[in-house]
Amino acid sequence: MPRNAVGREIPEEIQGKPLRPFQGAFATVPEGRKASPPLKTIRPGEDKVLPSLEEAIRRVGLSDGMTISFHHSFRNGDLLVLKVVEACARIGIKDLRLFPTALFPCHEPLIPYIEEGVVTRIEGSMNGPVGAFVSQGGKLREPAVLRSHGGRWRAIECGEVHIDVAFIAAPTADPYGNANGMWGPNACGPISFSVADSWYADKVVVVTDNLVPYPAIPAEIEQGYVDYVVTVDRVGDPGGIATGTLRITRSPTQLRIAKLAADAVIAAGLVREGMGFQAGAGGISLAATDFIAQEMRRRKVRAAFAIGGVTRFLTDMLQEGLVGAILDGQAFDAQSVEFLREHPRHQIITPGFYADYNSRGCATYMLDFAFLGGTEVDLEFNVNVNTHSDGQLLHGIGGHQDVASGAKVTIITIPTIRGRIPTIRDSVTTVTTPGEVVDLVVTERGIAVNPRRPDLREDLKRAGLPVRTLEEMRAEAERLVGKGKRPVFGDEIVALIQWRDGTVIDVVRKVVGWE
């Protein structure tokens, strides 16, 4: 089997569909033209509002084997995916391909529908139980496909994934289909994940629990793309947006990692007027951002912009004047949703603006530095964010690949031991992000610098920071916890991990035993 540029065996095709192996972060030169959705028209006075999801499903002609898409802006509070799949099951539709941006633990009730054949394929991130279920193998008709935020946009845009019907949960919508996530009793922040879906899908259904008189503004989703509007009792639970990680960590180990990561950024001279950064919502990332904010105050410098997952930590920085603008693709708490409504420098962006490989500009390319996490890293600086060391597929890619590709300095923050499992491996279980776009790995035991960045190594050494090799840190951790057994993988491929350009960077295989 041929190996790709990170040494992973990638089959040439799966079920007759050819796979392109990953060849390097920026190796692909796109060809051809964008996909085109069908032309449509409407006459004045036509009514788009339908009384139920079932009715909408019938009207759009949803049938066996089709692809339906969703956004995950409600994260673990999503209600729509299950409502639609249940309605399809009642009507007797089967063999659906699910194309959500992401699934969460709240989607565990999908599992019986997968077992019954209502859903037979999934392309999208799977956080938690659905991922664990798919990992068992033999559950889906084709391997699942995981893409980054930018990668999903690209896949729709170039026609790699054709959406038959896009269902868009809208906290506010008007009868003509204009919709946004900023207003309404269940506001969730941006719903811009669905913008490409609305542009390219054959049919578009906006689902809302807050139907307002025309026009619903701002129109994140525009009337010209929307076929039908359906009202439901409740479109989603904004309580599920906050993931429980949204506080600065108190763990001494995590704080140490955060401090080292911030010190590295400072040593690299990146805390300066006009900088741009990405702030994650994990405990380490928030703490590191807080240390950076302290340094900004000391130096009296201001960031030009920050990209989220947006939390109140970022909106507080905007309010304080430490950040000039927030580019917001996804809300991670209630305060950031509120802020979106009130602050002109807090703007919604689409995944296309953020991260599309086949575009003439990504916001991530403007980043000076970014803190990212991972489940494992390896001696080549490759990062795994999808699987655990036991081979279970439990997380999506999110913006990891997009941000790592773009930021001038990409920093992976990761403890060397999680639970008892050492995170620095000879070779990661799954390559999500290749070492060529990772600059620093920061653990509680020190900072490893990618040999591609001797300049950073110099900066860090000069600042007296503990520069270590991944090998040294791995040895220390393994001396404490031992190596542990590794899973043995069979031939069956349960998921493909795409690089953001559409090539395959790795595959996830079914675990068949333990060594």
Place this chain on the structure above:
Amino acid sequence: MELKREASCGSDERSDAWVSVRPADAISVHIASKTGPMYEDRIREVVEGTLRTLGVTGAEVEVREQGAYDHVIRARLLCALKRASENGEAFRRPAPIRVAREGTPKGRLRRSRLYVPGNNARVLAFVDVFGPDCVILDLEDSVPPAEKDAAQFLVREVLSAMDFGDTEVWVRINPLTRGGREDLEVVLLGRPHGICLPKAESPVEVAELAGILYELEGRYGIPWLVWIMPIIESPKGVLAAPEIAKASERVACLAFGAEDYTAEVGCERSWEALLWARSGIAAAAAAAGVQASDTVFPDAEDEEGLYEEAKRAKALGFDGKGAIHPLQIEPIHRAFAPTPDELSWAKGVVAAAEEAERKGLGVVSYEGRMVDRPVVLRAKRILEMARAMRMEVGDAA
């Protein structure tokens, strides 16, 4: 060894293990591991190996663990077996040495001493990474009475299994009248560098501790002198500090504990209210030629407050300060760093001393003033500290 009853030890906290043992005709081991099959065989080896070493032939062992390291599982098992056999003596045999450790110089750098609760496996899991000058594994205030034995075993196993690198490792035992001797019999098997004696009030206790250490060093084959750090935390202690500091050659450092002191005196925890005690301890330490380490700063969030207090302690003559959170280490080290003026003075004095030695002069003078030996030593100490902090020192010795 025979088990008399059912007993258990440990918790379901992260990085900890709960182990129960009960008498049985043969050995059986049930394991529920958070990491699934990844470490199950290894855990079984740890359990069976420990039972074999102790000559236990009949026991039903249940292990429920949350990512605990081998040494934590062993500690929990040992304590459960001790409780079940009601035979503490059987556990006072040298454990196999797993990490290389050497003795430390009496006058080494001790800017920071980080307290870590001795029965908290979650916190102890990463205790080796924070880089204080001294880490103090605590058996006293942070451990409830019913868990003292559990903490003894856990601290002993942590000491045996973890490599603390350049950090000196200490154990704070309970007062000798309240279980301190038993603490020593267990934890010295882990070969710490030193013992902190809490609530020290008289030279007699220190001498008694020194005697026990002498005895146990021999019995357990510890090839170095285990240091003593008496913690002065009462007015009586402050008054006896000069004698306490001189009570044994093993006393390397006097530490101040302000919490109990303020309670007993009925004073505020303000700089002024504690000034007499601090000055007394610093002077007593200096008179005995040992170090002094200031009390902890209780607010882990207030980095500036900590830094200021540490600077003032340094100005009073203290060599270091206690820490209750790893994030306090850096500000403490910063506060105790030599200033540029101190550094250039120290370089000059040391250079003058070397010059005098080369020329065979008995008297050292620097900038026209005679310099005594203690002054040279102080200058050398400043340079040593600067080097430890990776400051530019140049070629001066």
